Amino acid sequence: VSAATRECAKFDQLLSAYVDHEASPDEVRLVEQHLADCQACLSRTRRLERRARGLDLRLQGLLARGEAQARRLNPSFRPPPGLLLADAPSTSGFGRLLTLAVVLAVVALMAVVLVRSAPVGQPLQTGAPPTPSTALTAIPDGPVVWISIDGLVDPPTAAFVQRAVAEADRRHAALLVVSLSPTAGLDGPTAEVARTLSNAPLQTVAYLPSAAPSATATALAASTASVMQAPPVGDTLQMDFVEALWHRLLDPTTAYLFLVLGLYAILVEIAHPGALLPGVSGAVALAIAAIAFSTLPTNWLGVLALVLGVGLMGLELHSGAAHHGLLLLAGAVFLGVGSLVLFAPASVGVVVSPFALVPVVLGGLGLGFAIVRIARRVRRLPPLTGLGELIGARGVARTALNPDGVVNVRGQLWSAHSRGPTLAPGEAVRVLARRGLVLDVESAAFRAPATQKGAHRD
């Protein structure tokens, strides 16, 4: 019985082809001889045939359902008429008109922005420090406390000065020295600082480190009891962490960078949906910028210009440079203008640092043009699919080529024929020619044994 079973087991594989009528004549003869003798195998064959047909039927049902579903999604493929006009411009006449209209509208909007936000003649008051309200004749005995005010005089600065005055009073300081080097001040906080200083329960003295102090500096100096060229040295009080953080975030240049970089990041997210990281960081940056701009004397038309500028740049990149970089340039102009008029003209001194402005605009422009160049070069490359360009390509033998076998070329499996000696699996090959679905290959390691190792790793 065991010998017979083993004999029958030899037919397992043959029977599968036999029930499909795909066995060779020799195989058919062999099978039919055995079936004449072996009742068990005969019924086994009938069962296999029935079950194989059943499987085929179920598969056909599955495929037919899938085909019907797919067909509903996808009408017949037709090469679009545009294909016949080789290298046709991507925008139709209407599309070009639309682009022009959009650009014109945006330019008109920008003109309004510029006219509305043109700086009003308001000379910066610099020069000689004002005469002190009270001449300080003698330096009082007791501890001296120093604070410095720099950057923009904003709410955290006002809070800091208030805290410093209270602290100096608690320490029974005889004198509070205020080193004044602010670039500008917001109206409310500046008035608050002046009030705090003039109402201080101890003597205050202003120190102006700069030879040409800003208008805000001189205004604040006027609220102190006196101005001294070389006040006595004392303990320095500094902003605490929260005050310093807010002070940093409310810096006009920082807020500007958050806004523009946030917009760039959002652009990247739109170009590569699902990358997530650019989107999230962009949203966070924009949220921070929004907080800062709602406190700063923002010219919202300037913000709009920035958004439009980045949007135009994105449009150019998205269209694959269909507008020959014109939108990119327009976007950069908007970006530059928006940066210049970002803050209300009445608030003198609240400006974006040119050290941030110039790199942002030129960097965006340069990066944009680089991407456009790459996009154009990629478009001129031959397509990576199809057959013609396989000649010369390198690949790896997936099976032995003796002389026929299978190779992997550009991630695709091809049957191949080795023109040279037999090749082992894993050996690097080079495509010499294509005959139908078969590639003629030779060993790529043949001429340069040194590269063999690298090719094996592929």
Add this chain to the structure above:
Amino acid sequence: VIVGIRQAATSLPSPRQSEMVRADFDQLVEQYQAPLLRFLYGLVHDPELAADLCQETFLSAYRAAPRLRPGEVNLGAWLYTIALNHARGVLRRKRLLSWVPFVASRDDRAGVATDLASRAAQQDELRELLRQLPIEQRVCLLLHADGFRYAEIAQVLGCSVGAVKLRIFRARERCLSISRGGEDA
């Protein structure tokens, strides 16, 4: 797809040749669209993806068509090979994306997404069976069910008829032994 078509435009040799190709091409689409959709659906089990892959297959074929010499290639087998290569790419990508410990097994060679759609599809025993087969066995089984001769399947896969025999035997052995419960009904 639109960008793809636009890019394809730059690779065409001349309008006149394109028109010539196009007349034949419509016929080709007419003839092979349905079977290719069936084949691709059998490989990826996602009608939408199958439709996309079918488009890509025809697009690739269209781009390569001007370079084909008549009579040199069995067009049907050639199209199926292109379709198979596209499907392989997608399955490979899916497998990379769906690197989830509890699904990863040696048998999962065909690569399957573990997204909601395929999880829902796992209810379908037949699809699950197919999914567990190596892709070559799957191709053999699908094409055989769709009426291909072994020799034709061998041409698509670029293997010998003997290999097709073996693969169909193995695939059947597996499907029929696993689905013993429902198959006779």
